[in-house]
Amino acid sequence: MEEPDGRRRKGQQRRQLLLDAVMRLIERGGTAAVTQRRVASEAGVPPSAVTYYYATVQDMLVDALVRVNDDYVEAVRSLPGDPATALRDFSALLTASSPGDRIRLTAEWELFLMAARHPELRAEADRWSRAVDAFLSRYLPDPVDRAAAAAAVDGLFLRACTEDPPPGADQVHRVLRRLVPLPPHSAPAEPR
Numbered sequence: 001m002e003e004p005d006g007r008r009r010k011g012q013q014r015r016q017l018l019l020d021a022v023m024r025l026i027e028r029g030g031t032a033a034v035t036q037r038r039v040a041s042e043a044g045v046p047p048s049a050v051t052y053y054y055a056t057v058q059d060m061l062v063d064a065l066v067r068v069n070d071d072y073v074e075a076v077r078s079l080p081g082d083p084a085t086a087l088r089d090f091s092a093l094l095t096a097s098s099p100g101d102r103i104r105l106t107a108e109w110e111l112f113l114m115a116a117r118h119p120e121l122r123a124e125a126d127r128w129s130r131a132v133d134a135f136l137s138r139y140l141p142d143p144v145d146r147a148a149a150a151a152a153v154d155g156l157f158l159r160a161c162t163e164d165p166p167p168g169a170d171q172v173h174r175v176l177r178r179l180v181p182l183p184p185h186s187a188p189a190e191p192r
Contacts, residue, residue, distance in 0.1 A: 017043050018050060022061070022064045031110055034060060036060075061111065072093070076135050087177065088173055092169040092173075094153060094160060095172055097169070102166060139182060140180060
């Protein structure tokens with residue numbers, strides 16, 4: 001019984017190694033930089049190890065997006081119950097606090113943008129949208145208000161990748177506070 005579990009664990013570790021290599025390549029050169037040979041070289045494994053787990057580059061990119069999305073969706077689900085703290089933590093999730101964070105964020109955003117051209121990625125983009133909608137529904141019962149706030153979230157995410165300097169967590173929080181009303185007992189005074 002341990003042998004299959006050991007093989008499964010080894011397989012999961014190998015996939016993780018390959019996906020880490022995929023993300024480093026995207027960080028340096030975008031999704032166009034991802035090839036099976038480059039992933040193998042980056043991961044320090046033979047090319048056959050890549051093709052064993054991923055038949056195509058597209059399969060790797062889909063799996064990379066799923067992994068990135070898993071992290072974000074879990075982070076949104078794990079936000080604290082206190083509305084003021086939850087909105088502040090959510091704001092921080094949308095920002096890059098260091099140059100390395102910005103590079104990572106840009107790579108992740110590029111994966112999400114691929115969903116526009118690749119239908120197999122749309123389910124992941126939709127999963128992110130549903131997580132944001134579920135979070136915002138705590139504070140915004142009207143679907144149109146939630147859609148407006150969600151559009152701001154996506155725009156702020158994009159600005160974290162493109163603006164110099166990128167918006168910080170406090171700036172993002174101030175924007176979201178204008179769109180997301182908090183219950184009176186949880187809303188801290190806004191700095192002026």
